[in-house]
Amino acid sequence: MSLADARAIYPDLYTRPANLAREAATLTGLRRWVGRYAPMVGSEGTDGLIADITGVAHLFGGEAELRDDLHARLERVGLTAVSAIAGTRGAAYALARHGGGIIPDGMLAQGAAHLPVSALRIDHAAAEGLARVGLSRIGDVIAQPRAPLARRFGAGLLLRLDQLLGHQPEPVSAGAEPPHFGVRLTLPEPIGLQSDVMAGLGRLLERLCASLAQHHQGARRLRLELRRVDHGTAEVEIGLARPMRDPARIAALFTKGVEEVDAGYGIDAMRLYASVTEPMPPEQIGSGPTVRNQDAMADLISRLGNRVGFDRVLRIAATESKIPERSHHLTAAAWSEARPSPPRRGPARPATIFPPEPVTHASGHPPARFRWRRMQFTTLRAHGPERITPEWWFDDPEWRSGLRDYWRIETREGPRLWLFHTPQMPAWHPPMQAQNWCVQGEFV
Amino acid sequence: MTILRDLAHRQAPADPFALTKARVHEAEGLGRRAFALFQTLRHTGTVIWILPAHEPQRPMLRGLPDGLSERLLLITPKSETDLLWCVEESLRAAPVGLVIAEPQQVLSLTAGRRLQLAAEAGQTTGLMLIRAGQGSSATETRWHCTPKAATNADSTLHCWNLNKNKKGTAGSWVLNWHGASAAFDMVSETGERCESAD
Structure with missing residues (x-):
C-alpha cells in the first residue's frame, strides 16, 4: 500500500522516515x-x-x-x-x-x-x-x-x-564480530612504581599492537585505565598525530601521563584500549631519511598535541575567498595533510593579518597623517584603492559595515600598513573622520 | 674537552644574515616578523611558529614567502610556560628546520640557557621574536629590525642591526627585500646609520 492510499483511508496517520542505518x-x-x-x-x-x-x-x-x-x-x-x-x-x-x-x-x-x-x-x-x-x-x-x-x-x-x-542442509553462520582493540593485565601484587607501570604498559602495548597489525589498523586515540586496590580508577588518554602501531613510540607518549597518576595503595589491574582506530596498511619501514623525518614529525605533533591540545597545533591552508580573513584557515595538523600553497596572484597581501584596529586623528583621503597603536604616522606613499565587497551569502558581523577600500600605505616612519576605508559606513565623528579607517595587516 | 672542540667547529659565517646553526637567536623591533620570514627562506625543513593563543597578529597565507605555507606549523599554546615547553620540544626534534617563537614575558637566563641546550641537542636553529629589552643574555645574536621608508616606489627597505653577537662583530645593514623570495639587495649608504650613534 502506498502512503497516499494509507493517508486516504486514515488521514491522521503518523509517519516517520525509516532510518535503515540505525x-x-x-x-x-x-x-x-x-x-x-x-x-x-x-x-x-x-x-x-x-x-x-x-x-x-x-x-x-x-x-x-x-x-x-x-x-x-x-x-x-x-x-x-x-x-x-x-x-x-x-x-x-x-x-x-x-x-x-x-x-x-x-x-x-x-x-x-x-x-x-x-x-x-x-x-x-x-x-x-x-x-x-x-x-x-x-x-x-x-x-x-x-x-x-x-x-x-x-x-x-x-x-x-x-x-x-530438512532434506538439504542449511547451517546458521554467525556474523563476524568487529575486532576489539582492548587488552588487560591483572597483577598478583599491587604495584606503585612508575617504572613498573611502564613495564606493564609495554606488555599491553605489544599485544595491542599485534592485534592492530593483524587487522591492518593503526590507533589514533589510546586510553589506559589503571585500577587501584581501593577500586579507584586512574585514566591516561593520549592522541596520536597519525595512525600508529609502534609500541616503543606509543609508550614514550604515555610517560608524561603516567608520571601524574596517583597510585594510592597500589595498582592491581591495567586495561588499555584503542578508542579510535584508522586503517593503516603495512608499509615498508626505515626506507631513507624522508620516512624517518615523517615519523619524527608525527611524534613531535603527538607530543605537542598531548600537552597543549591537538586543536592548537595548526597548519595553514588556502581557501577560495576574496575576503582577507577567510582567504585561509587554520586546520589541526594531526587531521590534515600539508598542501602546496596557491601561487601569488593579484594585488599584494600583507604577511601578517590581525582583526581591524581603528586609526585615530586621520586626516585626508587616504589619510596623510594618522595615529595607530599610540604611534604617529605620516603617509609617504599610498597604493590603492582595492575594493572588496562582502560575501552576500555569508552574514559576517565583521563585514556588516559594507564594502571596503583597501590601501597599502607606506609611512615615513617605516612600517608598511594595510589600511581599509568603509565608504558605506556613516562617519560617527565628522570632524575627525576617524571611525572609517582601520589597519588590518602589516607588509614585510 | 668535548665542549671546547664543539666551540672550535663553529665559525662565523661569511653571510651577515646567516644564523649560526644549532643556536637560539633573538630579534626585536617592529620588523622582527619580516626578519623571521626572511630567515624561513634560508632554512630547509619544517618551520614551527609558536605564538600565544591571545596574539591577534598571525601570518596570512597569501602574503607569506613562496613555498612556506606547506612546511609551516602554527602552535598556539595558552600559557607562557606551555609556549616555552613547545619551543624546547620543537628545538629537540630533528626534522625541524627553524623554530620561531613570540614569548610575551622576559626570557630568564635559565630559560635562555635551556633553549640553547635544546637547540644543540636537536641541531635546530631557534629565533625568538622578543619585545624590546626582554631578551636573555644566553642568546647567540640579537637583532634589532625596523622597516625603513624607501625613497623610490619599488623598493622595500629594511634596517637590520646586529646588536649582540657572541662569536663575531656587531653591524648594521640596510637591505632591499620584497618578501616573496630569498633574493635581496644590499643598500650601501656610506656614512649613514639608521639610528643615531650614541
Missing part, C-alpha cells in the same frame, strides 16, 4: 544479546535473527520455556517480536513470519502445511504462479510430484522446499 545497528546489538541463547546467531535479512539452538533448549527448561523467556525479556525493554522454533532454518523462517510458534520434532511437513507459499523464500513471480495453479499453501506444494514442479517453476522452488523439510 535499524541495522539496533539489530546488530540485538544479535549480540541473543548470543545468550545460542552460540551461533546470524542475521536473517534486514529484520530478522536466526539462532541455532541445537542442544541448548534444556538449559532453559525446554523449547517453549526458552521462547517464553525470550519474549518476556524483549517485552521488558519495549520490543515487539515474533519468534518460531523449528527443526530447519526454512521452517523457522516461514513460521516466524506468519504468526510464530513451535513446530515439534518430526512434524515439519504437518507444522508448515498451513503456511502460504510466499513463506518459502521464493521470488514473487514464482509465488504468484503457484497461486494461479491453485497451490496457495505449502502443504499443497509438498503433496505435488516433484518433477512437474521443477519443470514448471525451476529448481529454486525445490531447493527451498528441501531446505524447509
Whole structure:
C-alpha cells in the first residue's frame, strides 16, 4: 500500500522516515544479546535473527520455556517480536513470519502445511504462479510430484522446499564480530612504581599492537585505565598525530601521563584500549631519511598535541575567498595533510593579518597623517584603492559595515600598513573622520 | 674537552644574515616578523611558529614567502610556560628546520640557557621574536629590525642591526627585500646609520 492510499483511508496517520542505518545497528546489538541463547546467531535479512539452538533448549527448561523467556525479556525493554522454533532454518523462517510458534520434532511437513507459499523464500513471480495453479499453501506444494514442479517453476522452488523439510542442509553462520582493540593485565601484587607501570604498559602495548597489525589498523586515540586496590580508577588518554602501531613510540607518549597518576595503595589491574582506530596498511619501514623525518614529525605533533591540545597545533591552508580573513584557515595538523600553497596572484597581501584596529586623528583621503597603536604616522606613499565587497551569502558581523577600500600605505616612519576605508559606513565623528579607517595587516 | 672542540667547529659565517646553526637567536623591533620570514627562506625543513593563543597578529597565507605555507606549523599554546615547553620540544626534534617563537614575558637566563641546550641537542636553529629589552643574555645574536621608508616606489627597505653577537662583530645593514623570495639587495649608504650613534 502506498502512503497516499494509507493517508486516504486514515488521514491522521503518523509517519516517520525509516532510518535503515540505525535499524541495522539496533539489530546488530540485538544479535549480540541473543548470543545468550545460542552460540551461533546470524542475521536473517534486514529484520530478522536466526539462532541455532541445537542442544541448548534444556538449559532453559525446554523449547517453549526458552521462547517464553525470550519474549518476556524483549517485552521488558519495549520490543515487539515474533519468534518460531523449528527443526530447519526454512521452517523457522516461514513460521516466524506468519504468526510464530513451535513446530515439534518430526512434524515439519504437518507444522508448515498451513503456511502460504510466499513463506518459502521464493521470488514473487514464482509465488504468484503457484497461486494461479491453485497451490496457495505449502502443504499443497509438498503433496505435488516433484518433477512437474521443477519443470514448471525451476529448481529454486525445490531447493527451498528441501531446505524447509530438512532434506538439504542449511547451517546458521554467525556474523563476524568487529575486532576489539582492548587488552588487560591483572597483577598478583599491587604495584606503585612508575617504572613498573611502564613495564606493564609495554606488555599491553605489544599485544595491542599485534592485534592492530593483524587487522591492518593503526590507533589514533589510546586510553589506559589503571585500577587501584581501593577500586579507584586512574585514566591516561593520549592522541596520536597519525595512525600508529609502534609500541616503543606509543609508550614514550604515555610517560608524561603516567608520571601524574596517583597510585594510592597500589595498582592491581591495567586495561588499555584503542578508542579510535584508522586503517593503516603495512608499509615498508626505515626506507631513507624522508620516512624517518615523517615519523619524527608525527611524534613531535603527538607530543605537542598531548600537552597543549591537538586543536592548537595548526597548519595553514588556502581557501577560495576574496575576503582577507577567510582567504585561509587554520586546520589541526594531526587531521590534515600539508598542501602546496596557491601561487601569488593579484594585488599584494600583507604577511601578517590581525582583526581591524581603528586609526585615530586621520586626516585626508587616504589619510596623510594618522595615529595607530599610540604611534604617529605620516603617509609617504599610498597604493590603492582595492575594493572588496562582502560575501552576500555569508552574514559576517565583521563585514556588516559594507564594502571596503583597501590601501597599502607606506609611512615615513617605516612600517608598511594595510589600511581599509568603509565608504558605506556613516562617519560617527565628522570632524575627525576617524571611525572609517582601520589597519588590518602589516607588509614585510 | 668535548665542549671546547664543539666551540672550535663553529665559525662565523661569511653571510651577515646567516644564523649560526644549532643556536637560539633573538630579534626585536617592529620588523622582527619580516626578519623571521626572511630567515624561513634560508632554512630547509619544517618551520614551527609558536605564538600565544591571545596574539591577534598571525601570518596570512597569501602574503607569506613562496613555498612556506606547506612546511609551516602554527602552535598556539595558552600559557607562557606551555609556549616555552613547545619551543624546547620543537628545538629537540630533528626534522625541524627553524623554530620561531613570540614569548610575551622576559626570557630568564635559565630559560635562555635551556633553549640553547635544546637547540644543540636537536641541531635546530631557534629565533625568538622578543619585545624590546626582554631578551636573555644566553642568546647567540640579537637583532634589532625596523622597516625603513624607501625613497623610490619599488623598493622595500629594511634596517637590520646586529646588536649582540657572541662569536663575531656587531653591524648594521640596510637591505632591499620584497618578501616573496630569498633574493635581496644590499643598500650601501656610506656614512649613514639608521639610528643615531650614541
